Amino acid sequence: MNDQDQTGPPEPTQPEPLSRRERPTRRAVLGAAAIGGITAVGAGACAWAGGWLPSDRLTPAKFADRFEQLSGVHDGFRRNHAKGVSASGTFVSNGAGVELSSAAVFASGSTPVTARFSLSGGLPTVADANATTRGFAVLFHLNNGEQWRTAMVNLPVFLDSVPRGFYDRVLATAPVPATGQPDPAKVAAFLAAYPETARAMALVKKTPPASDFSNSTFRGLNAFYFTNRAGKSIPVRWSVVPEDAFRPGSKDPRTDHDYLFNALIERVRSGPVRWRLMITLGAPGDPTHDATLPWPANRPRIDVGTLTIDALQTEEAGNARDVNFDPLILPQGISPSDDPLLNARSAVYAKSYRRRTREAHQPSKVDVQEVEATHDH
Ligand code: HEM
Structure with missing residues (x-):
């Protein structure tokens, strides 16, 4: 809990701080090999200049401190969404996204992904519970060297419109x-x-959680812009919709402490889990600045391809444990909206990342091999 952690692991990219008027877009042309070391210190600087911090100085460090105040300090773990498991798979584009965005990920073909499933909160040993917000974060390794990182949750809207x-x-x-x-x-x-x-x-109350990670819809919630080759921009939100059938989660308290993660491990062992990547197109006047506001239900939703998760890994060096799923790491063809949460997220994730990567790592509560071995007996 301190404000002194201004330095972190060495940064491969150190963009110039942006002026107040510039948009905070970060273009990430990053080698896949650099996955372990990449963070968003630069984005933190952008956020300061971008003005999400009001005059009473809500800083990224104070935000990280707040998570620590509520959940304690758990060395090596994320300050939020601390309990999780690493995953990998592929996104196969069907080509329908090309009209919307020039991002290389939408050209027909396949893109490897590194992903992470998580539960919200700063406690890495928290008991799984139906109502706890579930996270699904995905890093697309575009074949031109760019990356697209997104961290989605299983809620229909976000609960807050501003960082404060x-x-x-x-x-x-x-x-x-x-x-x-x-x-x-x-x-x-x-x-x-x-x-x-x-x-x-x-x-949120009207949208009951699914029984499992594998049959949950996950949504990016913040608005972004897609820009196509002709230079046409359109506001979008995205979500991933599972192929596994929805079943409502039970509200009864569970005795099995890790039932959601255990079920996910068993599900992936039985075969790949698939989601359709859906792009919702905003119309003029649809709010882009406020993730608490849904867009009208009749907005077009374009299916741009299939995201498949075919393996899970216990969190460890080199996998999603060491990725900062900064929502401002975007490929050419996708850019941020005016949603003030985006700059805040980028800056606070960087702060959390810097703290956790300087601490000794503890074993993750979600141990894939252990669950598989238990099941084999
Ligand atoms: C001001 C708003 C927000 C703040 C301050 C915040 C804070 C954080 C922090 C500190 C982390 C841990 C980052 C790390 O150590 O790598 C995190 C992770 C995460 N957040 Fe947020 N968050 C915000 C909004 C959101 C929104 C709008 C979403 C979903 C649309 C979201 C979804 C997630 C997910 C899924 C993770 C886990 C990512 C992973 O597996 O690494 N957050 N958040």
């Missing part, structure tokens, strides 16, 4: 020791100050 809302919410909704529940007065005061979160929570 997230920062205040995680504290206001934290369980208090006396009851094990959030303090209702604090929650009420928070929701009065951030009515958009109350509206987003109502939408």
Whole structure:
């Protein structure tokens, strides 16, 4: 918990800080071999200049401190989405995305991916629970050397429209020791100050979680722009929709501490898991700056290809453990919107990454070999 961690592992890219007026697009032309070392220190600098930090100075370090305040410091683990497992597979484009974006990932053909499944929160040993937000982060290794990184969740909208809302919410909704529940007065005061979160929570309630990771839809939630070869730009949001049939998750408390991850490990062992990558096209006037606001349900959704996960790996050096799924690492043809969460995410993920990569790593709670061995007996 300190503000001194301004340096981290060596950076392969150190972009110039951007002026306040410039958009924060980062173009990543990064060798696949560099996967372990890449972070987004530069993006942190962009975020400062991009002005997401209001005058009372909500800094990336304070954000990382807040996660530590709530969950403790767990050396080597992410400050949020700490519990997770690494994954790998392939994205096969069907060519339909070419009209929308010049990104090489949409040309017909196949792109390897490094991915990670996770649960939200800063506790790497947290018990799996139906209502806990699930994450699916994907790094596409484009064959021209670029990368596209996206971290998606299984919610229909995000709960906060501005970084400060997230920062205040995680504290206001934290369980208090006396009851094990959030303090209702604090929650009420928070929701009065951030009515958009109350509206987003109502939408989340209407979208029950799936039984498993493998049959969950995951959404990028923040808006971006796609630009095609003719220079035409369009606002988009993306999601991945599972081929496995939806079954609602049970609300009953589970005795099996790791049931979601165990089921995922068994599912991938039985065969590849597939999702369709769907691009939702925004229309003029659709909000791009606020991830709590859904777009109208009738917006076109284009199926641009199939994302297949065919292997999982216990988190360790060189796999997704050491990737920073910075949402501003984008290939040419995809650029950020005016959503203020994007700069904040980039800067805070970089801070979390710098802290965790300077600490000694502890073994992950999700051990793929162990689960497989247990199942074999
Ligand atoms: C101000 C807004 C947000 C903040 C401050 C924040 C913070 C964080 C932090 C600190 C991490 C750990 C990063 C690392 O150490 O690599 C993280 C991971 C993650 N976040 Fe966020 N987050 C925000 C918004 C979002 C949104 C809008 C989404 C989904 C659309 C999201 C999805 C995820 C996922 C899936 C991970 C895990 C990625 C992985 O496996 O490495 N977050 N977040």
